[in-house]
Amino acid sequence: MFVAWRDLKFAKGRFALMGAVIVLITLLVGLLSGLTAGLGRQNVSAITSLPADKIAFQAPSGRQELSYSNSTVTEQQWRKWSEAPGVESAEPLGITTTKATAGDKSTGVSAFGVEPGSRLAPDSDRITGSAVVLSTTAADDLGVKAGDSFTLAGRQLKVAAVRGDAHFSHTPVIWTRLDTWQKTAPPTSTDDGPTATVIALSTTSQADVAATDHQAGTKTVSTDDSLSAIGSYTSENGSLQLMRGFLFAISALVIGAFFTVWTIQRSGDVAVLKALGASTANLLKDALGQAVVLLVGGTLIGTGIAASVGALVSGSAVPFLLTPATVLIPAVVIILLGALGAALSIRRITSVDPLTALGSVR
Amino acid sequence: MSLNLTDITLTYPDGDTRLTALDQVSLEVPQGSLTAVVGPSGSGKSSLLAVAATLITPDTGTVTIDGQRTTGLTRGELTELRRHKIGIVFQQPNLLPSLTAAEQLQVMAQLDGRKPGTARTRAMELLDAVGLADQAGRRPHQLSGGQRQRVNIARALMNDPTVLLVDEPTSALDHERGAAVLGLITRLTHQQATATVLVTHDRTHLTAVDQIAEVQDGRLRLPAMNR
Numbered sequence: 001m002f003v004a005w006r007d008l009k010f011a012k013g014r015f016a017l018m019g020a021v022i023v024l025i026t027l028l029v030g031l032l033s034g035l036t037a038g039l040g041r042q043n044v045s046a047i048t049s050l051p052a053d054k055i056a057f058q059a060p061s062g063r064q065e066l067s068y069s070n071s072t073v074t075e076q077q078w079r080k081w082s083e084a085p086g087v088e089s090a091e092p093l094g095i096t097t098t099k100a101t102a103g104d105k106s107t108g109v110s111a112f113g114v115e116p117g118s119r120l121a122p123d124s125d126r127i128t129g130s131a132v133v134l135s136t137t138a139a140d141d142l143g144v145k146a147g148d149s150f151t152l153a154g155r156q157l158k159v160a161a162v163r164g165d166a167h168f169s170h171t172p173v174i175w176t177r178l179d180t181w182q183k184t185a186p187p188t189s190t191d192d193g194p195t196a197t198v199i200a201l202s203t204t205s206q207a208d209v210a211a212t213d214h215q216a217g218t219k220t221v222s223t224d225d226s227l228s229a230i231g232s233y234t235s236e237n238g239s240l241q242l243m244r245g246f247l248f249a250i251s252a253l254v255i256g257a258f259f260t261v262w263t264i265q266r267s268g269d270v271a272v273l274k275a276l277g278a279s280t281a282n283l284l285k286d287a288l289g290q291a292v293v294l295l296v297g298g299t300l301i302g303t304g305i306a307a308s309v310g311a312l313v314s315g316s317a318v319p320f321l322l323t324p325a326t327v328l329i330p331a332v333v334i335i336l337l338g339a340l341g342a343a344l345s346i347r348r349i350t351s352v353d354p355l356t357a358l359g360s361v362r
Numbered sequence: 363m364s365l366n367l368t369d370i371t372l373t374y375p376d377g378d379t380r381l382t383a384l385d386q387v388s389l390e391v392p393q394g395s396l397t398a399v400v401g402p403s404g405s406g407k408s409s410l411l412a413v414a415a416t417l418i419t420p421d422t423g424t425v426t427i428d429g430q431r432t433t434g435l436t437r438g439e440l441t442e443l444r445r446h447k448i449g450i451v452f453q454q455p456n457l458l459p460s461l462t463a464a465e466q467l468q469v470m471a472q473l474d475g476r477k478p479g480t481a482r483t484r485a486m487e488l489l490d491a492v493g494l495a496d497q498a499g500r501r502p503h504q505l506s507g508g509q510r511q512r513v514n515i516a517r518a519l520m521n522d523p524t525v526l527l528v529d530e531p532t533s534a535l536d537h538e539r540g541a542a543v544l545g546l547i548t549r550l551t552h553q554q555a556t557a558t559v560l561v562t563h564d565r566t567h568l569t570a571v572d573q574i575a576e577v578q579d580g581r582l583r584l585p586a587m588n589r
Contacts, residue, residue: 002465002472003458010460010501272456275417277445277521278473279438355417357456358408358529 003273004290007266018258019298022338025251026302027309029244029330034310036240037326038319039170043233046112046166046173047223051119052091052200054209055226056081056218066219066229068095068169071197073218080216081199086207091118092196094181097171100142102150107141110168111152113181113196120200121175122163129180131160138172152176153184169232198226244330251334256341259291263345267352274354283349291342295335303331364524364557365391365414370423372409372580383409384420385580391557391573393524396548398560398568401577407561408529410577414559415450415527416440428524445474449518449556451528451547455510457502463489463513464498470520481520488516491553492546508539515546519554526556532564541567 008015047055057071064070073092081090094113099106114121116128123133132152134144139162144150148159152174166173176184178196201220203209209220221229228234263270270283310322370387373380383406391397401407412418413425416432425432427447432440444450457466464485471481489495492512502510511531518526528547532540544560544567551558560571568574576583 002469003460006458006460006465268456269458272452272458273469273473274441275415275444275450275452276470276473276517277441277448279441282473355412357450357452358412358415358417 001289004286022298023302026299029247030306033326033330034320037321042167042170046168054201056199056220059219077216084212086204088202094196098153102142102144108171110171113178123161126160131158133161133175135172136165252337252341255338256345259342259345270352271357275357287346295338299331364393366426368424370420372420387582394555395572396551396558397573398571405577406580411561449523449526451518453530455514467520492516526558528560
């Protein structure tokens with residue numbers, strides 16, 4: 001790093017320019033990551049926080065894909081799952097997006113219907129036919145607190161408690177009893193007893209999911225895989241992840257391009273050092289070290305700014321999630337991809353001929 | 363002998379044929395002596411220097427540096443040999459723009475894995491020897507052409523080489539500065555006890571050399587002792 005450090009100090013302008021580009025790309029990726037995670041949480045947190053490892057949907061017909069909005073399961077299907085070996089718990093869960101009103105305030109909410117005493121809902125023992133549990137955002141949006149009344153899809157209900165901050169498909173969750181949910185959001189089929197949207201399952205390794213699916217007429221996937229059945233999540237998350245991927249690729253290309261030009265510019269110096277006895281390995285190490293210093297410096301600053309901005313907007317209306325995963329993972333990826341781009345660029349050091357340092361033989 | 367070239371033949375591809383740059387050249391340069399290789403442009407002087415610097419492998423013949431034959435050495439071993447045994451003074455100073463005069467020398471020690479403190483002391487000794495101790499902190503663009511050439515010479519001596527190869531050191535200097543630089547090379551050759559080969563097309567300053575070898579069309583005229 002003897003020459004590399006001095007190059008960094010000597011060519012301040014060039015490296016500052018490149019460093020600024022890295023800072024801006026890192027900032028952009030950091031903000032996008034926080035926003036992606038924040039939007040994702042608003043889409044799926046009610047599902048990912050369920051104490052269940054699998055979700056059983058109504059088996060889709062034809063080429064239809066699994067969908068929370070299209071699925072309806074019957075009591076008979078639920079019973080079959082409850083009695084299946086290797087299933088510790090099978091609980092019906094009704095999901096419907098509807099409207100809640102309190103005074104002059106109204107908001108879109110997701111009504112989650114559960115059985116009395118279900119483990120799926122927070123404070124479920126306080127949920128009754130006329131009392132429900134609201135998530136924090138639902139309570140805030142409606143301006144209500146425990147003991148207040150509000151209207152859910154035209155039915156007058158009481159707030160039993162305000163717990164958690166579960167969201168589904170960008171709407172805050174209101175936990176109701178399954179029969180209340182059926183009345184506020186009637187299912188499409190009632191021939192086969194009380195219905196729900198899906199069945200939340202806790203299974204062991206003994207569970208024969210395929211066989212039970214066949215018997216019950218359901219299609220069961222893991223809780224994580226079931227997220228793709230939330231239409232808004234799939235399209236939104238896919239677009240944002242694509243943007244993030246492109247930014248990663250752009251950062252590697254930009255860094256690679258910079259170090260390609262830089263290596264070409266200093267190929268004369270490299271030839272001199274080789275002629276004087278510098279090994280190619282030493283020169284590569286020096287150049288890669290220089291790239292990593294620039295990358296780490298730029299990424300740290302960019303990540304710091306992204307984290308600061310994230311801290312400022314967290315808690316506001318912007319759905320930004322500030323966690324080590326949303327801040328540090330993009331930074332590490334940028335450093336690794338940038339180092340890869342730089343490594344591919346500086347490999348041309350190996351082909352510099354020291355003979356070119358002897359002017360008259362050039 | 364510190365530098366011994368024996369029966370060196372070097373050819374380059376030239377269309378469908380090969381051009382002979384060096385033809386059965388042999389040269390012995392004892393330690394502490396200065397040999398000037400003179401000849402017109404294109405005669406093979408620089409090719410001779412490149413072969414001696416182990417930067418080109420000849421078609422036939424052997425190069426021996428400080429008793430070590432270079433034939434069969436790997437690229438890495440040749441690099442190490444250059445680092446330890448050979449000092450090169452380039453035609454253009456070829457100084458690294460980001461380094462100060464002292465650092466141009468210290469980088470050599472750094473390549474050799476020597477301690478920074480020792481390297482700094484040695485660099486200052488050599489800069490003092492070439493009359494630039496007071497310019498140690500200056501970068502190449504802050505030095506004159508003659509000063510840059512003197513840093514170039516000091517750098518070549520940093521790792522105490524046994525062979526010093528000097529390529530047209532006065533080509534970019536006026537008469538007075540050229541004479542000063544050649545005087546410096548002569549003095550340092552004797553002080554540092556190097557086997558020095560000086561390639562030049564300028565015969566005006568060669569009064570102090572120990573041996574003059576003339577290259578013509580790739581052939582070396584048998585050197586006659588100058589003094």
